[in-house]
Amino acid sequence: MAGYMNRATLIGNLGQDPEIRNMQSGERVASFTLATTESWKDKRSGDRQERTEWHRVVVWNEGLIGVLEDYVHKGDKVMVEGMLKTRKWVDQAGNERYTTEIVLSGFNGQLIMLGSPNGAARGEGEPASRTRTGTQTQTQTRTQAAAPSDGGYTPSGGDLDDEIPFGPCVD
Amino acid sequence: MAGYMNRATLIGNLGQDPEIRNMQSGERVASFTLATTESWKDKRSGDRQERTEWHRVVVWNEGLIGVLEDYVHKGDKVMVEGMLKTRKWVDQAGNERYTTEIVLSGFNGQLIMLGSPNGAARGEGEPASRTRTGTQTQTQTRTQAAAPSDGGYTPSGGDLDDEIPFGPCVD
Amino acid sequence: MAGYMNRATLIGNLGQDPEIRNMQSGERVASFTLATTESWKDKRSGDRQERTEWHRVVVWNEGLIGVLEDYVHKGDKVMVEGMLKTRKWVDQAGNERYTTEIVLSGFNGQLIMLGSPNGAARGEGEPASRTRTGTQTQTQTRTQAAAPSDGGYTPSGGDLDDEIPFGPCVD
């Protein structure tokens, strides 16, 4: 009971497999981008237009991370609900930058699986092997290489205060 | 009916009076920052902690702009609901930057006044004069001067494609 | 901008095909029941428990009715958002009764299709024939017969004020 509400609710598709990182604190964090597409009819041309918005989702809730790890993949549709947080970081040129994320943590976060694009893996499937280290590593490598494509975001990395998703793995 | 949802719902207090700008297209845009404060008990010390998150809210709905203009001020508590949009802009050093805003437009936006800090102007009051140019200008000046406090955000301003709130007025 | 909010948001499965009725006013109404299931671990036994809640959804928005008619069927998962309204009616014994529904109308309603249980008909399929009178009639007949099963609800039927879904068709 705080007198405030800070909530984002999204239904969209994952742009890539969730990336899971181990923090120095022993916690894990999962992160992924989520696409929401709005479409409308252009007033003049009457053409159908569409625009995709990309959101960064960060999950600190260990229960949800387990679900993401086992059942959620690139392209899947999910509903997520969390808090909006804007994080400050410093880019390689030393400029302060800000990134806004939807953060799911504790009881503030919710995630509902809404199906795979191909109808498979609707959550009823067997969990993916927990020993998919190769995939994990590959994902992280690719993500680092692709960093500029997700908004020029390159976290400074390093000390504990800096334990942020979407960046280099600290373990 | 699109299969997607993109929604942020906030209850918080305005960081400053809404700033209203005239676009070259003839439309108006209102913008303000909104503070949501979360508080919790620190596990170790047991101390009450709190953290304020600042959100940028942008309103394109003319009906809501009229309400903001007449009844909503710095410090007031409101509920807003809109879409998350991340906007790209170029700072003075030529760097690409990204800012995420809560955008209220058309039927995607909602605003509910929840009272002033001092109990006055709970919406029943008479509208503020529509000719408060002085205040407006002052607000904008202050906002620009205070830019660093709201995230170091300094939009590039200029051409039509650049019609962004929180920046210099184009009229 | 009203100072009030009245909203229900549900993600669940349809208990039956949407039932569409023609009102005397020329409007159409669609209605269906939606199941949401919560599950939890029993504190004592440790057993997994579950409980299903049934909701009545009523749709007055002609655009959404078209979508329901063409693409949404029994068992499908949908997200709906609308207003809570409690409607008074008189049962056959002359007792006043009250039924609470989630009402989607105008811009207050939202419906997102989230897939069929079998992976088919994910909205990409061709629309069902608009001339499925047989099915429609059958549905309505079945629904009337089954009235007691949905809560003993039997609307009084008749005059214009009484144009309510889940009851006998007036056309």
Added chain:
Amino acid sequence: MAGYMNRATLIGNLGQDPEIRNMQSGERVASFTLATTESWKDKRSGDRQERTEWHRVVVWNEGLIGVLEDYVHKGDKVMVEGMLKTRKWVDQAGNERYTTEIVLSGFNGQLIMLGSPNGAARGEGEPASRTRTGTQTQTQTRTQAAAPSDGGYTPSGGDLDDEIPFGPCVD
């Protein structure tokens, strides 16, 4: 993570002081009615119309009950969020009846105080005395007397399975 969502979000005013009851299990329950008012312009006459919807809110979360007890009164504006549950009961004539409530329990419930009508007691005030037994009793009596006004609801009361709010106190 269940694949379902069942949520009602309301911003409205309390129809009476919250009523708090002690269950045989030792738990407490708080309940109150909440009014949400929608207003619109009539298409024909152009007159401003309004309609008030009354909702029953039931709170099982002890933390929120403490807040309600100390700070929330008749007429206050609050935001509540909870699950929709339809409860079956038997009226004095032996008829089965159904009542839909917004239930706040555990982490599924949220309550935000949004101010008193008179600007007082905005949460900053000192808590009401915890020994206001008189008021409590009075409230309950009034509520029972006023039963018809809140929908003719008269719960059967009695055994443990029947521990329902808005009814006679069992202690």
Added chain:
DNA sequence: TTTT
């Protein structure tokens, strides 16, 4: 009456 649905679904997992």
Added chain:
DNA sequence: TTTT
């Protein structure tokens, strides 16, 4: 980078 997703999906329809």
